[in-house]
Amino acid sequence: MKTRERRNLCLQLFTLPAAVLISVYLYYPIFDNLFISLFDIRNFNFQKLVFVGLSNYAKLFRDSIFWRALRNTVLMTAGTIFIQLPIAFLLANILANHFGKKRLRTERLLLILLFIPVVMPTPVLAKVWRVFFAGSHATGYGPFEWIAVNYGLEKAIIRLLGTKTVLLLGEIKTAFYVVLAVQIWARIGFNLLIYRSAILTIPAEIYESADIDGAGLWTKLFRITVPLTRNVINTTIILAILGVFQLFDMVWMLTEYAGPANTTHVLATYMYSRAFRDFRTGYGSTIAMMIFVLAVSLSLIQRRLFKDVK
Amino acid sequence: MKEKGRNSYYFVMLLFVILVLFLNFIPIWQIVVNAFKLIDDYNGAGKFKGVNVFMLPREWTLSSFVYFFQMSNATRAFLNTIVLSVCCVIILEVLGAITALILAQYRVWFTDHVVKFLIAAQAIPVVMTMITTFRITRGLHWLDTYQGAIIALSAQFLPFTIFLFYSYYLSLPRDLFDAAEIDGASFPQVFFKVVLPMSITILATVGILIFIFTWGTYLIGLVILRRQEMHILSQVIQNMDVALRLRRPVYFAAFAVFSVPMMAMAWWAQFYISAGMLSGALKE
Numbered sequence: 275m276k277t278r279e280r281r282n283l284c285l286q287l288f289t290l291p292a293a294v295l296i297s298v299y300l301y302y303p304i305f306d307n308l309f310i311s312l313f314d315i316r317n318f319n320f321q322k323l324v325f326v327g328l329s330n331y332a333k334l335f336r337d338s339i340f341w342r343a344l345r346n347t348v349l350m351t352a353g354t355i356f357i358q359l360p361i362a363f364l365l366a367n368i369l370a371n372h373f374g375k376k377r378l379r380t381e382r383l384l385l386i387l388l389f390i391p392v393v394m395p396t397p398v399l400a401k402v403w404r405v406f407f408a409g410s411h412a413t414g415y416g417p418f419e420w421i422a423v424n425y426g427l428e429k430a431i432i433r434l435l436g437t438k439t440v441l442l443l444g445e446i447k448t449a450f451y452v453v454l455a456v457q458i459w460a461r462i463g464f465n466l467l468i469y470r471s472a473i474l475t476i477p478a479e480i481y482e483s484a485d486i487d488g489a490g491l492w493t494k495l496f497r498i499t500v501p502l503t504r505n506v507i508n509t510t511i512i513l514a515i516l517g518v519f520q521l522f523d524m525v526w527m528l529t530e531y532a533g534p535a536n537t538t539h540v541l542a543t544y545m546y547s548r549a550f551r552d553f554r555t556g557y558g559s560t561i562a563m564m565i566f567v568l569a570v571s572l573s574l575i576q577r578r579l580f581k582d583v584k
Numbered sequence: 585m586k587e588k589g590r591n592s593y594y595f596v597m598l599l600f601v602i603l604v605l606f607l608n609f610i611p612i613w614q615i616v617v618n619a620f621k622l623i624d625d626y627n628g629a630g631k632f633k634g635v636n637v638f639m640l641p642r643e644w645t646l647s648s649f650v651y652f653f654q655m656s657n658a659t660r661a662f663l664n665t666i667v668l669s670v671c672c673v674i675i676l677e678v679l680g681a682i683t684a685l686i687l688a689q690y691r692v693w694f695t696d697h698v699v700k701f702l703i704a705a706q707a708i709p710v711v712m713t714m715i716t717t718f719r720i721t722r723g724l725h726w727l728d729t730y731q732g733a734i735i736a737l738s739a740q741f742l743p744f745t746i747f748l749f750y751s752y753y754l755s756l757p758r759d760l761f762d763a764a765e766i767d768g769a770s771f772p773q774v775f776f777k778v779v780l781p782m783s784i785t786i787l788a789t790v791g792i793l794i795f796i797f798t799w800g801t802y803l804i805g806l807v808i809l810r811r812q813e814m815h816i817l818s819q820v821i822q823n824m825d826v827a828l829r830l831r832r833p834v835y836f837a838a839f840a841v842f843s844v845p846m847m848a849m850a851w852w853a854q855f856y857i858s859a860g861m862l863s864g865a866l867k868e
Contacts, residue, residue, distance in 0.1 A: 278765070282690045285771060289698060292683040292742055299739030300705040303716035310715065318718065361600055368597050384601070386851075390608045393850035395800025397818040398839045401825065402611040405832065406637075417614075417637040459607050491593040520711040523802040527822055542711040549715050550807065562712035569709045 304566060310559035317553035330560040340561065343539040346450055347518060350457060350540060351572075354514040358458040359465055359507070366469030367499055371481070385470075392463035400527035403456045407443040418442070449529060450538045457524050461517070465510050472506040473499055508580045512573045519569035522546065541565045613638070615843070618836035620644045626833050648837035655834075657812050661820040662841065664730075664809070668816060669798045671734045673791050676745045679738070680790060684749030685779055689761050690771075699750065705743040711803065713740075718807050728811045737804050741797060745790055752786045753779070792853040799846045817842045 311331070314324040334340050365388060369381055391399055408416040415423060422428045422440045432438070437445040442452050476499065484494050500507070522542040525532060532539040532547065539547070541561060549558020614637055618626060621641040628636030653659050687699050717736050726732030756779070764774045780787075802818040809815060815823075821838055828835040 279692065281771075282692045285686045285690045286692060286695075286698075289683045289686050289702075292679050292746060293698065293702065295679075295735070295739040296702055296705050296742055298720065299717060299736060300708050300710075300713060300743070303713035304708070306716040306719070307712060318722070320719075361604065364597060364600050365604060368601060384605075387605055387608060388601075389850075390612055390847075393796065393847050394611070394843045395818065395846055397800055397802055397821045398615075398843050399611065401821055401835075402614060402839060404825065405835065406610070406614070415635050417635055420635045420637070459604075462604060491590060495593075516707065516709060520709040522711055523800075523818065527802070530825070542709075545711060546714065546803070546806075550718075555715060559715055562715060565709050565712045570707055573707060 303562075307559040307562045307566070310556055311563050313556050315555040315559075318555050326556070330556055333557070334560050334564065339536050339539060339544060340564075342537060343541050343544040344564075346538065347521075347540045347568075349450075350454060350521065351515055351518045353454050353458050354461070354518055355511055358462055359510060359514065361458075362462045362465035362510075363469050363500075363507070365462070366466045366473055367495060369466075370470050370473035371499070388466055389463040391460050392467070396460070396523045397527055399456070399460050400524050403452075404443065404528050404530070407441065407452060416441070443529060444534055446534055446537050449534055453525055453528050453538050456528060457521065460524065461514075465514075468506060468510055469503065472503040476502050504580075508576075512576055515572050515576065516569055519565050519572075541568070615836050615839045617641065618833050619648055619840045620646070621833045621836075622647065623831055623833055648831075648833040649841065651831070651834045652837045652841060655824075657815055658820060658838070658841075660813055661815045661817050664814060665799065665817045666845075667730055668733055668737065668801070669795050671730070672738050672741065672798045673794045675734065675738045676741055676794050677787060677791060679742065680745035680749045681779075681783065681787070682775070684746050685753050685775065687746075688750050688753035689756065689758075703743055703747045703750070706747065710740050714803060714807050717804075721808050727808060728814045733804050733808045736808060737798055737801060740804075741794055745794065748790055748793075749783075749786060752783070756782065788853065792849055795849055796846055799849075800842075 312325060312327060314326045314330070315322070369385055369388075406417045419440050422431055428440055431440050435442070435445075435448055437447050439445065442448040480498055480502075481494060484498060489497065518540070520542055521540055525538060525540050525543050526546070529538040531551075532543045542565065545558050545561040545565060548554050548561060617640055618637060621636075622643060622645055625642050626636055653662075683702075687695055687702075721727055721732045721736060724732065726735075760778065761774065764778055769777070800818055801816070802822070805816040805819045809819070817838075821842060824835060824838060828838075
C-alpha cells in the first residue's frame with residue numbers, strides 16, 4: 275500500500291498545470307487589482323507608479339457614472355431574478371409537465387424555438403437588436419422607427435415614454451431599459467433548459483398523488499414543482515448574480531460604448547472603458563475590486579439566506 | 585376531471601410561450617430574410633422606403649455573403665475564431681479530464697483542498713481579471729498571438745470544466761480502479777483503456793459547451809487580439825456596424841456566418857447539452 279500512496283502523490287503533480295493556470299489567471303488578479311488600485315497608473319505604464327493610497331476609492335465614491343453603473347447593475351440583477359427566472363421557470367414547467375412525459379414532437383420543436391437565442395453568439399443578438407432600434411441612416415428609417423411611423427404608433431410611444439424620438443437606444447430615458455429587456459430575453463433559454471431538466475427529475479407519483487388529493491394546477495406548481503427544484507433555483511440565482519457582474523458584450527455592443535452619455539454603463543463596461551479606453555489603469559482596478567467584492571459577497575449572502583430557509 | 589384554476593393557468597402559460605416565441609422569432613427572421621437580399625431590395629421603395637426588413641427577398645442572392653468574405657479581414661477573422669475555439673476545446677478537454685480524474689480517483693490527504701481551490705474559482709467574475717490578464721500577456725510578449733488568447737480563455741473556463749469532469753469521475757465505481765490496479769495497469773493505461781471509453785458523453789458535453797461559450801467571446805479579443813489581422817468575429821461584427829451602415833444585407837450575412845457554426849453545433853448536440861447543463865446546475 276505504500277507504493278500506492280507514493281504513486282498517488284506523484285500523480286498529483288499532473289494537477290499542477292491546471293492549478294497554475296487557475297492561480298495565475300483567476301486568483302492572482304484579485305491581489306494584483308488590490309495592489310494596482312492603490313496607485314495612480316496611466317496607460318499600463320508600470321514604470322511610473324505613483325502611490326495614492328485609498329484616494330482611488332474615495333474618488334470612486336464621488337463618481338456619478340460609477341453610481342449610475344452600480345444602479346444599472348442592481349436593476350439588471352433584479353430584472354434577471356424577478357423577471358427572467360420566473361418566465362424561464364414557467365416555460366420549463368410547461369415543457370416538462372405538459373409535454374415532457376408524453377414525448378411529443380411539438381415539445382422538441384417548441385424547445386428548439388425557445389432555445390434559439392442561447393445558441394446564437396451574444397454579439398449577434400446585441401447587433402440585431404441594435405439594428406432594429408437604430409436611428410435612420412442615409413436611406414431612411416430604422417426598422418423600429420419604420421413600424422412606429424407606418425402604423426401611427428410614433429406619437430403614442432413618445433407620449434407613453436416621455437422621449438423626444440422613437441429611437442429608444444438613443445434616448446437617455448429609455449436606452450438602459452432596452453438593454454435590460456434584451457438581456458432578460460437573451461438568457462431565458464439557458465435557464466429554461468436547466469429548469470426543465472430539474473423538473474423532469476421530479477417523480478410522476480408525486481403529481482399523481484396530488485391529483486388524487488384534488489390539487490389544482492397552480493397548487494401543484496407552487497407546492498410541488500417549486501419546492502422540489504429549490505436547489506436548482508438557488509443555483510440559477512447565484513449564476514444570475516455572477517453573470518450580471520460580468521455582463522460586458524451585450525451592453526457594450528448594443529449601446530455602442532455604453533452611450534448615450536454614459537447612461538447605460540454597468541460595472542463591467544465602466545471598468546473596461548476606464549482601464550482600456552481612458553487608460554486609467556489604477557482607477558479601472560478600483561472598479562474591478564468593487565466588482566469582485568460585490569459579486570462574491572452577494573452570492574455568499576444569497577447562499578446564507580437560502581441555508582436559513584432550508 | 586376538471587381541475588381548479590385551469591383556465592387562468594393555461595392562459596398565463598400560453599401568454600408567456602407566445603411572447604417569448606415572438607421575440608425569438610424577430611432576430612432569426614430578420615437574419616434569414618435580409619442576408620439573402622440585394623441592397624436595393626433592402627433599401628426598398630414605396631411604403632418600405634428605406635427599410636424593407638421584414639419582407640421576403642424579391643430575389644434570393646448570395647452576393648452579400650460573397651461581399652462579406654471579400655472584406656479585408658473577414659475570412660481571417662473567421663479562421664481566427666475557429667482556431668481560438670477549437671484550441672480551447674482541446675486544451676480544456678485534456679487538462680480537465682486528467683486533472684479531474686486524478687482528483688476524483690487518486691486521492692491523497694490534501695486533495696479535498698485542491699478540489700475546493702480549483703472549483704471555487706468559478707465564483708470569480710472574469711471581467712475583473714482583465715487588467716491582470718493584459719499585464720501577464722504583455723509580459724510574456726503574447727499580445728496579438730494565438731497562444732496568448734487561447735491560454736487566457738482556457739484558464740477562464742478551466743474551473744467549470746474541471747467541475748464537470750470531476751463530478752462525473754467521482755461517480756465511477758471505485759472497484760474499477762482497484763481492479764485495474766490489481767491487474768497492474770499503469771495510470772496512462774487506466775486513463776486510455778478504461779476511463780476514456782467510458783467518458784465519451786462527458787467529453788462531448790464539455791467540448792460542445794466550451795465551443796459554444798468560446799465562439800462568441802469578445803472581451804478576450806478586445807484585450808489581447810488588438811491588431812486587425814488577429815481580430816475574431818465578434819470584433820469584426822462590432823467594427824462593421826458603422827462601415828456597413830449602407831450595406832445592411834452584408835451585415836446580416838455576417839450575422840448568419842457567425843451564428844451558423846454555433847447553431848449547427850447545438851443542433852447536433854441537443855442531448856449532450858441538456859445533460860451537461862443539468863450536472864452543472866445541480867451542484868451544491
